[in-house]
Amino acid sequence: MNLPSPTLLAQAILSGIFVGALYGLLGLGLSLSWGLLRQINLSHFALAFLGAYLSYQLATVGGVDPLVTLLVIAPLFFVLGAAIHGLLSRFAVTPLNSLLVTFGLTVIIESVIQWYWTADYRRLASRYADITFRAGPLFVPLPELMTFLLSVSLCVAVWATLRYTDLGKAIRAAAEDAPIAAAFGVNQRTLAALLSGVCAALAGAAGVCLALTYTLTPSQLYAWIGVVFAAVMIGGLGSALGPLFAGIVIGVSEAITMALTAPSWAPLVSFSLLIVVLLVRPGRA
Amino acid sequence: MRLTRYAVVALLVGIMALAQQASAAPSGPPVRIGSTLALTGPLAATGQVHKLVGDIYVEQLNARNGLLGRPVEWIVKDDQSKQDLARTLYEQLITVDKVDLLLGPYATGNILAAMAVAQRYNKMLIHHTFGIPSLATYDMQFPAWSLGPDPATTFPNTVLDALAASPKPPKTIAVVTSKFPSVQFVAMGAREVAKKRGLKEVLFLDWEFGNREFGPIAARIKDANPDFVWVGAIGLEGNQLLEAMKKIDYMPAEQFYMYPAPGPMVKAPEAKNALAATIFEEHAPFLNNPGAAEFVKTFNERAAKAGLADTAVETQAAASYTAWQILEAAVTATRSLDDKVLAQWLKTHTVDTIQGKLRFNGPSNYGDDLMRVKQVQNGRWVVVWPPEAAAPGAKLMVQ
Known part of the structure; x- marks a missing residue:
């Protein structure tokens, strides 16, 4: 095996960090709804792709800056997320059943995307796409850098909110023991709807990042599920920073695998890491 | 003088008869052609191209009196890009819908699944874009994509x-x-x-x-x-x-x-x-091939109307159109819907298509590599x- 050059290795690691940040952002909402609401929301991925297509539409047809589309998509998805939560709560859906119900929802959203935008490939041609910075021998593409910064900002903001604010403490208390939290005046139903809305808005934000960096096709949403689930489980359910760290570890591991060996081995990395984590820390997930 | 008058009347009658024949709508029970296509799922971007081409071809075919003077009905089902579903749906097309003829689905894996069903029922299968010729071992399968055997x-x-x-x-x-x-x-x-x-x-x-x-x-x-x-x-x-x-x-x-x-x-x-x-691009010499220019114009217009991001005719659309041309040529030449008769004819004849002349007498019924x-x-x-x-x-x- 030939050793890769330092530049190749560094560039690969940089790619891994960027894609890992996207895993983290996609995993953030999923982790919160799974850990704090006990809902395994597969439709999170469909919402992220719907967000990506809406961003594409607003930017391509409406001429709106892709980042500005977030101002439309995030509130819209907040409402959508709260509505989905209302539906799941109305029928007292269990965590396992939520997986099945939201899978159905995923298929419906995918069909809607395909009906409106067709199965053709769509690429958001933004003014950011062609901008790349140089750092010595390394190249830093702006869309990936924006994704990284947005991902880190949102993860830290959610973490700080959950840790330091009364709202966050109430959400965590309700997740820990809803009846006791209610006895202390926590309105669990409202908080759950709020959190669900936030998770969907985070999916929308991840969607904007997807549109900025990837060519879109409806069925591609399934390609992200496995690796993001692994990031969420390694990072810890209900954790805000965990999926980001786990995502970056997975992304970098995949990238190094690609740089050193056959890239076809890369998909094994996320699940191998997951198995190792489950063996070493079985209570993690 | 009288003779001339008779001749003119006979000529007019002849012209009217010919005109009537040329404009005759196909009649009788429809010739039913069954297919599946990846209309949803990961292969749908290309599946929808094949669907559009099929729709165009069937319209053109029926406008020129169908097959054997009968209208053509294309029964196309969505295999969702899944091989197992394609297999089930081809069974259904043969045993429940009782189609007269089969056309292949899109993508190598799905075609392979359909080929196994066609073989079980001794049905001929003309397919669009099968990528691995050495796997096409069924005697009555015919490729529309001129890859050559190797x-x-x-x-x-x-x-x-x-x-x-x-x-x-x-x-x-x-x-x-x-x-x-x-x-x-x-x-x-x-x-x-x-x-x-x-x-x-x-x-x-x-x-x-x-x-x-x-x-x-x-x-x-x-x-x-x-x-x-x-x-x-x-x-x-x-x-x-x-x-x-x-x-x-x-x-x-x-x-x-x-x-x-x-x-x-x-x-x-x-x-x-x-x-x-x-195998095909929208310029000469390809546009000189039979039906090519008209098809390209129609496809461009219809693809734009259907909202496809890419409206150009290239390999996929051309192979799809070719599959229909092969089917029509065999039925028209043999005046038969019998799968064995059609397959035998194809093995011994060449067919003029928009990608050029195709033959099917090489290994796995492949002819020349026209890539x-x-x-x-x-x-x-x-x-x-x-x-x-x-x-x-x-x-x-x-x-």
């Missing part, structure tokens, strides 16, 4: 012939490929062919189909710095690799993509001078090799 040898030679005739023939090669079966086996063939022709392989790597991250792959190609990169890419993978190379400010001197998504690639500025495989090399030039695809198929005045451009 594309893993013949086509890499065609590409390397084109490059050898260019002003800067490559001396080193990198072969990078998806593990998608129909591109991987040609990539493996390209390695062998390149070795025999004396090119030094500086990099080989493969990735799983569905890979999302091409940054490290692009970095490895840049590190190896080959004169020529053979990319065994299918669909979007070609664009993903191009984008990843652009992000690290790298463009190979020469690059070839096996089966890229043609629309997105031709629109990408970084794809300048990229090469790819094709061409096309290149992105000034924002459009043009065939550059072999010279007899090249667009008027087009030559292979090098970086």
